[in-house]
Amino acid sequence: MNALVATNRNFKLAARLLGLDSKLENSLLIPFREIKVECTIPKDDGTLASFVGFRIQHDNARGPMKGGIRYHPEVDPDEVNALAQLMTWKTAVANIPYGGAKGGIGCDPGELSISELERLTRVFTQKIHDLIGVHTDVPAPDMGTNPQTMAWILDEYSKFHGYSPAVVTGKPTDLGGSLGRDAATGRGVLFATEALLHEHGKSIAGQGFVVQGFGNVGSWAAQLISENGGKIVAVSDITGAIKNSKGLDIPSLLKHTKENRGVRGFSGGDPIDPNSILTEDCDVLIPAALGGVINRE
Template sequence: MNALAATSRNFKQAAKLLALDSKLEKSLLIPFREIKVECTIPKDDGTLASYVGFRVQHDNARGPMKGGIRYHHEVEPDEVNALAQLMTWKTAVANIPYGGAKGGIGCNPGELSISELERLTRVFTQKIHDLIGIHTDVPAPDMGTNSQTMAWILDEYSKFHGYSPAVVTGKPVDLGGSLGRDAATGRGVLFATEALLAEHGKGIAGQRFVIQGFGNVGSWAAQLITEAGGKVIAISDVTGAVKNVNGLDIAQLVKHSAQNRGIKGFNGGDAIDPNSLLTEECDVLIPAALGGVINKDNANDIKTKYIIEAANHPTDPEADEILSKKGVLILPDILANSGGVTVSYFEWVQNIQGFMWNEEKVNAELRTYMTRAFGDMKQMCRSHNCDLRMGAFTLGVNRVARATVLRGWEA
């Protein structure tokens, strides 16, 4: 099941639990706008290359649309649509005044030079600048993009509209980015995990963690979990996987990964098959890489009590059913990885106010928002007698549906 079908299925289940009007249900599912543009740039060798860029603006009932821009060779309309829809429910679950959007360019950023990436970003911005904006649609970094990408978008957009730091989030701090933004998604994963474990009389300390992915989210989650007393026993990335039952030295692993562009060759543990990582026995499993990695083919072999979805859509619906029967609790992505978009909201607020927060305030506010969102989700679980995923989806969908009706949907 592809990401769009799975996301739509979860939405429809939530709509059924909420007894939504069928016409309203259909309206909420259809994107507000889909944008597809051709981006032609001169390569460094003088040849021309064309890439296809996408921006799906899903919903703006609760505020400006919000979502990342990813550069990846597998970017395609269905994936972008699914992720834009997920952003709509995610911002509503976090209860921040945004809608949902997602974008991307079908390219392999690793094969492009810095100057080629800059030209590509600027051309893409030129094509969509009149369809994004501070109170319209606010992009952010995603897979294959970073703070530098956002700086280019900010600069190009400002050529048309005047200096507008709030048009993107995830910017360099020197251009109005928020302190604490780099660690935000990983820190949000920590706070969400703490909330879930606390429900069962446990804490981070003493728990064994396995993390798939050692990019921004996975590496920060690993560092923060270790600082809180958790034991990260296995980690993988695109280069390989490493395991140490006594706990990996995350600080050394971060250094090794930075120096060697991956965790392969790290001597602080035993190399294992990356494909077996998800089935390593642990207390908490954190998929923090790509979507669809937990599916019907491996769900029966997963040996954990809790899954924290730090990646977008890592668990297929078929796997959801299998794991649920096994008693595995899954904290869904639209809550678990919402720390990034929450701090993006803080950044946007700081830009609009022209007043910068210190990092302690950012982190304290993030904990407040994550903990409150978890409590709101649990309340929906009790009200509708459903699991955590449907608790989160009913929470998000209900907030968007109410905003849509209040704004005059039937007018």
Template sequence: MNALAATSRNFKQSAKLLGLDSKLEKSLLIPFREIKVECTIPKDDGTLASYVGFRVQHDNARGPMKGGIRYHHEVDPDEVNALAQLMTWKTAVANIPYGGAKGGIGCSPGDLSSSELERLTRVFTQKIHDLIGIHTDVPAPDMGTNSQTMAWILDEYSKFHGYSPAVVTGKPVDLGGSLGRDAATGRGVLFATEALLAEHGKGIAGQRFVIQGFGNVGSWAAQLISKAGGKVIAISDVTGAIKNVNGLDIAQLMKHSSENRGIKGFHGGDAIDPSALLTEECDVLIPAALGGVINKDNANDIKAKYIIEAANHPTDPEADEASQIRVLILPDILANSGGVTVSYFEWVQNIQGFMWDEEKVNAELRTYMTRAFGDVKQMCRSHNCDLRMGAFTLGVNRVARATVLRGWEA
């Protein structure tokens, strides 16, 4: 099941639990706007290359639309639509005043030079600048993009609209970015995991963790979990997978990964088959890479007690049904909402023209993540459902209420 079908299925199940009017349900599912643009740039060798860019603006009932821009060769309309819809429910679960959007360009960023990436980003911004804005649609980094990408978008957008730091989040601190933003999604994963474990009388310390993905989210989650006393026993990235039952030295692994552009060859653990990582015996499994990695083929082999979805849509619905009996899953729209929450803090700081210190950012993030978990648990109790449906019913209900209050008519 592709990401769009799976996301829509979860939405429809939550709409049924909430008893939503069928016309309102349809209205909430259809995107506000879908944008598709051609981006042609000169390559460094003088040839021309064309790429297709997308921006799906899903919903703005609760505030400006919000969502990342990813550069990846598999970017397509279905994926962007699914992620935009997920952002709508995610911002509502976090209870921040945003809607949902997502964007991307179908390209392989590793095959492009820095100057080519800059030209591509500026052309994309030129094509969509009149459809994004501080109170309209606020992009952020995602897979294949970073703070430098956001700096280019800010600069290009400002040529048309004047200096507007709040038009994007995830910027360099020197251009109005927030302290604590780099670690935000990983730190949010830590806070969400603490909240879930506390429900069962446990803490991070002493728990065994397996993490799939060692990019921004996975690496920060690993560092923070290790610092909190958790034992990270296995990790994978695109170069391979390693395991040490006594716990990996995350600081040394970070250094090795930085110097070697991946974890392959790290001497502090044994190399294992990356495809077997998800079924390693552990207490907490954290998929922090691509979507759809937990599916009906491997769900019954997962030995973890808890799954914390740090990636977007890592679990197919069929796998949900197969594994929920044995494994407690904290869904992505709650577990990885730390990034968008601190993006909201960044946006607020830009509008106020006042910068927060990092301690304030982290303290506010803990408050928002812990409160969101409590709100989801309340929905679980109210509707007698699992955590995924609890999160979806919470998010969908908040968006539906805002839509009706603004004057929607059947």
């Protein structure tokens, strides 16, 4: 099922349970604003490359819209739309005074050099700068983006509007970013997992975990879970998958991943088929790559 169809279906179910007025329900399904921009950059070899960027601003009734920016080949308007809507529900359920938004560029960041990524980010910011802002819409890192991406957005935005560090979160601490932000989402995974296990009379220690995705969220979740006594038995990323039923040594795996740009080739485990990661034997499965991976198939 397409991400937007699934998100709309879940929202409609929740709206029915809440007894929401049908006109309000319909209005909440339509995004506040959808932005689609063309971003053309010169590549390092002098040729031109064009990409499509999106920013979907779903709702600002509760405060400035908030949500990440994703760089991934599979970014499409429906997916960004669904993720923007989910941000509105997340900030509302957590009762923080923000709305929801999400953005992305259809590109493969692994195929672009650092300077190409910088040019792409700056062109994207030039196209959307008058529609984001401290009190309007505050982007953050997501899949394929990181504190460096936020620093480029901050810098480019500031050329138009004056120094505005609060226009993005997840920026480097040197530029006013918050301590602990890098680990925050992975730490959230740890807390949510702890709470879930607690409901079943269990704790992190002694359980076996499988983690799909070993980027910001997956690697921090694996590190924190392993520090709390959990056993990470299998991990996958875009480069491959590895398994060690005795438990992977996460600090060594982090070092390997940094040096080799992926988990493939890690000597502390056996390679497995990445397609089997979701069905590997474990107590807790943590999907920390793309959404929508748990489905009927």
